Amino acid sequence: MMQAQLLSHRSRVFDHADPYAVSDYVNQHVGNHCLQMPRAGRPLASLDHRKFASLDLCRISYGASVRVMSHALDSIYHLQVLLRGNCLWRGHGQEHYFAPGELLLINPDDPVDLTYSSDCEKFILKVPTRLLESVCEEQRWRYPGQGIRFLENRYQLNELEGFVGLLAMICQEAEATEQIPRVQEHYAQIIVSKMLGLMKTNVIRTDPCSPSATFEALVDYIACNLKQDIDSEELARQARMSLRSLYGLFERNAGDTPKNYIRQKKLERIHANLSDPTCNVRNVTEVAMDYGFLHLGRFSDSYRKQFGELPSDTLKRRH
Incomplete structure (x- = not known):
């Protein structure tokens, strides 16, 4: 389903590992959550991870039908791309089965309730709120007093023009032999600008030339x-x-x-x-x-x- 490569084995942190060990690592780097595992069997989890400027890039599979829950993420946004399998999202009195090629966007004040299928693999982009704020300031867009909120949480990747290619470029840059912080910062600003441009938010975007x-x-x-x-x-x-x-x-x-x-x-x-x-x-x-x-x-x-x-x-x- 996914043509673009979003992280490779070069970023591997865990391979066929204990899911709870992977979960502990995710809590440290990607976002606090608790993991509910099936009682039977010994599933093996895998995780790729890279820091990239103020972003975190993560590719994860738990190897079993697990439920991931957490309170609001507070100061971070999660952008999750389903690569394989399916994932049941519950929230706001609704539920939806995400399929490969779909994207889930979680706001900082949204509780998280996700159930992975046993073959589920997803790519997660963690974005700090301060990065969205700085992009708004840079673009002279009107920043909402209550904070930036994405008004829709479900997207088809093929409807977001150029977005998958940009994610792939960032992953490639994150795995480059020579890490150039300034380049990474520029890429991080670009991906967030693209998110704010392509997705529905409460940000009022005006012509930067006309303040x-x-x-x-x-x-x-x-x-x-x-x-x-x-x-x-x-x-x-x-x-x-x-x-x-x-x-x-x-x-x-x-x-x-x-x-x-x-x-x-x-x-x-x-x-x-x-x-x-x-x-x-x-x-x-x-x-x-x-x-x-x-x-x-x-x-x-x-x-x-x-x-x-x-x-x-x-x-x-x-x-």
Whole structure:
């Protein structure tokens, strides 16, 4: 079924070994789980494994019908490709028998419940969450506040254009005689970019040349948090970009620095509150301090420069 070679005997760690020994190794390198074995027989397991930049590549067979269960994987994603046999997946009140050529994607908050057939062999790619975060930052894609989530967990490999070939290239590079860390890092970034591009996720991908969506998201964030002490570092974290990129974004879209933009929006909100008879404002000092203006003299001066009158005049006019 699989034309591409995903790891070879060059990466062999266990050959015809005790499944529990293989399971212990998997717990250390690939992801925590518990293994339920059949009571009868002496199955023999095999495992190939390579570290590759921040990824782990693994090819595994247990040699028996085993059940693998675990709580959520927390800080890792599992991409599992079925090579031989079948594997029953249970989750979200559903179940599915995976066949060769199918791919299962497990999110960090998904519990794992898999039953392997006795002839089942699969390839597993372990991806840390931080790598997906860094790719989102690099591509200037909007990173979801609750973390990246793959919205579908089942794929046919032949529907993911170029993906199997890329996996095979990574495996070949992982088994190369000379290991070049920088090359491995590039490949790891490429495979994750490909995953985010080909598979359905909650990441909002926008044209990297047009950062308007990122700026709009920051504008919304500022508007919702005007009473908070928002600094540039916080905005950069929200946008998953460097401070330098953040300043460039505001210069292009607002013609101002993030700090000045936030101050202007705070003043506009205060002006709206002072002008609106239905808004419960007892005095200027209270509303100014609500929005973080602790030096009232400087606040009044900034307000007058922006609106042509003192805040107390705006308040008097509403009555």
